[in-house]
Amino acid sequence: MNPEFRKITRDGLWDNNIVFSQSIGLCPLLAVTGTATNGLGMGLATAAVMVVCNALISWVRALIPLEVRIPVFVALIAMVVTLVDMMMNAWLHEMHKVLGLFIPLIVTNCAILGRAEAYASRHPVAHAAMDGLMMGLGFTLALVVLGAVREALGAGTLFASARLLMGDSFAWLETTVIQDYRGFLLMALPPGGFLMLGFLLAGKKLIDKRLAARQRRTIAVGETLA
Amino acid sequence: MSSAAENLKAEAAGRWARLRRRFDDLETLRQRLDYQTWLLAAVGLLASLFLGLGDLATRGAIGRRQAEDMLATLEQVLPPDLHDNDLLRDVKTVADTVLGETQVYTARKGGEITSVAFKLSATGGYSGPIALVMGLKADGTVLGVRVVAHAETPGLGDKIETAKSDWILSFAGRSLDNTPDERWRVKKDGGDFDQFAGATITPRAVVGGVFKGLQFFRRHRAELVSPATGGQ
Numbered sequence: 001m002n003p004e005f006r007k008i009t010r011d012g013l014w015d016n017n018i019v020f021s022q023s024i025g026l027c028p029l030l031a032v033t034g035t036a037t038n039g040l041g042m043g044l045a046t047a048a049v050m051v052v053c054n055a056l057i058s059w060v061r062a063l064i065p066l067e068v069r070i071p072v073f074v075a076l077i078a079m080v081v082t083l084v085d086m087m088m089n090a091w092l093h094e095m096h097k098v099l100g101l102f103i104p105l106i107v108t109n110c111a112i113l114g115r116a117e118a119y120a121s122r123h124p125v126a127h128a129a130m131d132g133l134m135m136g137l138g139f140t141l142a143l144v145v146l147g148a149v150r151e152a153l154g155a156g157t158l159f160a161s162a163r164l165l166m167g168d169s170f171a172w173l174e175t176t177v178i179q180d181y182r183g184f185l186l187m188a189l190p191p192g193g194f195l196m197l198g199f200l201l202a203g204k205k206l207i208d209k210r211l212a213a214r215q216r217r218t219i220a221v222g223e224t225l226a
Numbered sequence: 227m228s229s230a231a232e233n234l235k236a237e238a239a240g241r242w243a244r245l246r247r248r249f250d251d252l253e254t255l256r257q258r259l260d261y262q263t264w265l266l267a268a269v270g271l272l273a274s275l276f277l278g279l280g281d282l283a284t285r286g287a288i289g290r291r292q293a294e295d296m297l298a299t300l301e302q303v304l305p306p307d308l309h310d311n312d313l314l315r316d317v318k319t320v321a322d323t324v325l326g327e328t329q330v331y332t333a334r335k336g337g338e339i340t341s342v343a344f345k346l347s348a349t350g351g352y353s354g355p356i357a358l359v360m361g362l363k364a365d366g367t368v369l370g371v372r373v374v375a376h377a378e379t380p381g382l383g384d385k386i387e388t389a390k391s392d393w394i395l396s397f398a399g400r401s402l403d404n405t406p407d408e409r410w411r412v413k414k415d416g417g418d419f420d421q422f423a424g425a426t427i428t429p430r431a432v433v434g435g436v437f438k439g440l441q442f443f444r445r446h447r448a449e450l451v452s453p454a455t456g457g458q
Contacts (some may be wrong), residue, residue: 034380064264065256072269081271083280090287097295153380188380 008089012134018111019142020204025111030193037162039147041099047136054120054132154188156181303361303370308340309333348435352427353377364451367401383428412439
């Protein structure tokens with residue numbers, strides 16, 4: 001993979017993760033992460049929309065004047081999301097029954113407009129599509145982690161009703177983490193989402209700090225050896 | 227005549243060249259107010275066009291899927307041995323003062339009306355309306371009630387779903403004849419129906435909704451179950 005694509009991947013998944021670093025797109029994040037399955041579904045739907053939107057906007061970027069770019073981006077994103085919604089309803093109906101509620105929410109995800117503005121409008125199509133994919137997967141990662149923690153603490157299960165989303169072949173994903181758990185309602189409710197998100201953001205900072213410290217040590221050791 | 231045609235052709239070529247030049251200089255073009263206006267209009271038009279095409283391409287399939295969903299919902303409250311007709315075609319719209327316009331599906335066996343089913347929305351829940359579907363025998367006895375959609379609190383109010391608890395099955399066999407009006411409440415309010423530990427509001431809303439549905443049936447019974455008004 002060429003170094004530029006590698007950087008896009010790293011940025012999307014970790015260094016510049018939409019949730020953990022940019023802290024945007026939190027409205028759909030907190031709304032759907034009651035369970036890991038919902039998080040996964042919403043994340044994948046968002047990633048698909050992001051790839052298409054980024055590629056589309058990058059493709060027409062030379063035509064769009066700075067002054068009217070925002071309404072143009074909004075119109076294009078809304079169009080793509082609505083088309084995805086209709087197509088899923090028609091041809092992936094079972095999945096749409098589970099995710100249908102969330103898809104219109106994607107329009108409100110400022111992360112998509114953010115990537116269109118910050119990346120797709122300045123880079124070639126292939127790069128923009130890659131950025132959309134990686135940012136989308138990074139978003140999915142955040143949603144699944146948050147959903148899994150909230151579900152495990154809130155209901156004692158993991159990936160409950162995953163078969164509704166991905167078919168019976170994924171029934172093995174459904175696990176009970178804590179037997180005979182009475183449930184911890186706070187985690188299933190929005191305040192639990194905010195609490196857990198806070199912990200996860202702090203955790204990411206901590207890991208980054210450790211990594212930076214280790215890198216400094218390696219460099220220092222290298223210098224003394226030299 | 228041929229020179230006029232050539233003139234026209236030359237003029238068109240000139241226009242085309244000018245247009246090309248403009249697009250070669252996108253930088254300047256993008257600054258122009260009229261270009262921005264036209265661009266916005268074009269984007270709006272194109273987006274609407276694609277949405278229109280998308281709608282045309284998916285409308286039929288979406289309609290079929292929704293009909294399947296509706297049939298699956300109806301079959302939950304209308305046992306198969308009570309009907310041999312096409313439920314989705316045997317429907318009439320009833321105007322009601324309380325429920326508004328309600329679609330009532332009629333189940334027939336050998337042409338005889340055995341039962342009816344309709345959707346209604348129960349109000350007073352913890353979080354928005356609760357959509358119910360209920361099936362009633364021709365004599366007004368409840369065959370079954372199911373929750374179609376709700377936004378109640380997970381872990382508390384969602385015990386109204388059959389997936390979470392058997393509570394909603396307790397309506398089967400009830401009617402306005404065997405349960406007096408003042409008993410159509412949760413036990414906490416002096417009625418016949420259980421509430422959930424920690425959640426009274428949701429079951430109270432569902433009991434109220436079912437009661438409302440039974441009264442609706444009583445108001446329109448003659449119209450709904452008399453064989454004369456039937457027909458596909």
